[in-house]
Amino acid sequence: MSDASKGPLIEFQGITKTYGQGQAAFQALRGVDLCIREGEFLAIMGPSGSGKSTAMNILGCLDTPSSGSFLFQGVHVENLDRNQRALLRRHYLGFVFQGFNLLARTSAQENVELPLLYRGEPPERRHQAAREALALVGLSGWEHHTPAELSGGQQQRVAIARAIVTQPLVLLADEPTGNLDSQRSHEIMELLARLNREQNITVLMVTHEPDMAVYTSRVVHFVDGLVASDNPQEGQAC
Numbered sequence: 331m332s333d334a335s336k337g338p339l340i341e342f343q344g345i346t347k348t349y350g351q352g353q354a355a356f357q358a359l360r361g362v363d364l365c366i367r368e369g370e371f372l373a374i375m376g377p378s379g380s381g382k383s384t385a386m387n388i389l390g391c392l393d394t395p396s397s398g399s400f401l402f403q404g405v406h407v408e409n410l411d412r413n414q415r416a417l418l419r420r421h422y423l424g425f426v427f428q429g430f431n432l433l434a435r436t437s438a439q440e441n442v443e444l445p446l447l448y449r450g451e452p453p454e455r456r457h458q459a460a461r462e463a464l465a466l467v468g469l470s471g472w473e474h475h476t477p478a479e480l481s482g483g484q485q486q487r488v489a490i491a492r493a494i495v496t497q498p499l500v501l502l503a504d505e506p507t508g509n510l511d512s513q514r515s516h517e518i519m520e521l522l523a524r525l526n527r528e529q530n531i532t533v534l535m536v537t538h539e540p541d542m543a544v545y546t547s548r549v550v551h552f553v554d555g556l557v558a559s560d561n562p563q564e565g566q567a568c
Contacts, residue, residue, distance in 0.1 A: 338365035345398035360555035373543040376552035424493030428508035439473040463491040483514035
């Protein structure tokens with residue numbers, strides 16, 4: 331965990347998000363305040379329509395707030411243009427989804443190399459970084475297998491390796507165990523907890539499963555577009 335004297339890594343100040351206009355308008359977020367320190371492992375929970383997915387999309391720079399301030403390392407993200415937000419995503423954020431989103435006819439190593447290919451990294455650097463990322467998730471020796479040759483748990487490990495190969499500050503995981511059985515789910519949660527602990531990657535995870543949330547250091551519940559509760563499980567919140 332980072333020094334508590336440092337400012338927050340991420341901060342929401344009065345964040346709102348409204349979709350549509352006039353009578354058809356829907357306010358998905360209604361003034362959310364939230365701060366996240368470097369090295370936290372945060373679970374974001376709430377019923378369908380609570381605003382948790384909207385908050386996650388804004389955190390991942392995939393959407394923008396209607397009002398309020400979104401700070402990342404003190405930078406006002408809401409003032410960045412589309413290209414600047416894309417650069418922030420590319421250099422600071424990694425993403426893991428419920429559907430593994432792997433290229434079917436491509437090897438595990440090639441899937442992991444994709445973010446580095448988009449960055450324009452030279453081949454040897456891509457190869458080395460992908461091998462190291464696969465080793466971190468326990469898949470040394472599986473580099474040349476395609477997704478069809480891997481179990482669901484192994485595919486999610488490849489997806490996690492792809493998300494961390496760029497050494498992001500923040501890993502955003504959207505229902506990362508949603509397509510896995512109980513045993514594989516716990517294995518993936520143990521992996522995320524280890525990456526958080528040993529690599530100091532800040533992990534933000536949307537989940538509806540309380541038994542997955544127990545792996546995190548803090549649980550934030552959204553209800554009706556607001557933070558209804560914010561409970562540290564270890565350490566201190568902001």
